[in-house]
Amino acid sequence: MKFIIITLFPNFINSFKNQGIIKKAIDNNIIDINIFDIKKYGNNKIDDKQYGGGKGMIIKPNPLYNCIKEAKFLLKFNCKVLYLTPKGKILNTSFIKNKLLNKNIIIICGRYKDIDERIILTEVDEEISIGDYVLSNGDLPSMILIDSIVRLLPGVISNSYKTDSFYSESNLLGYPCYTKPFIFNNIKVPEILLSGNHKLIYKWRLIKSIEKTILNRPELINFNKFNDLEKKIFYNFIKNNN
Known part of the structure; x- marks a missing residue:
């Protein structure tokens, strides 16, 4: 997989x-990662004021277009x-x-206020945001984008370090994790995690995952994807916290 x-x-x-x-x-x-410097395509002038007035400079379309064109050629379009x-x-x-x-994938990293809209209309396949904030x-x-893609590719991260499947399938947040020592700041590791009963451990983790998702990211809950156990846990939490 190649990135520019x-x-x-x-x-x-x-x-x-x-x-x-x-x-x-x-x-x-x-993977392979190549870096294209927009400045090399702009004769030392890669941004300008925006038409219609307003604060912030805009990256000009000409150098960006030439840069994208060369990147596409390198990837054989x-x-x-x-x-x-x-x-x-x-x-x-x-x-x-x-x-x-x-x-x-070709990734355009913006700077200043924005890039010229005509590049978005003619050259960009997807506009992507990593969250509701501005950098x-x-x-x-x-x-962040590259890391989130690369970690899913075979041979990069062993399965033991990837998210357990039921979280991604049910769109839930992860469960609480503990390691040694057994007691830290007067807080003990939950006894169930030491029980050796993997069915009970699985259920405990699922309960904690659903609770965490309801409290922190309720918009992620997709009830239609829940199995019977997940629905039961969900109803019990709602009942006990009304």
């Missing part, structure tokens, strides 16, 4: 490439072009698996 990152600040991405699972995936030829922006669709695992996994650049979101 279009950015104004390549050093951001260079440090990212040399760390953790990204470096491992590159070293094992699972077999790729998706993504623009990271607060105006985009919220990134989640389902979107990654259905739309992005195992596809060559000073698109380089940080690009790293």
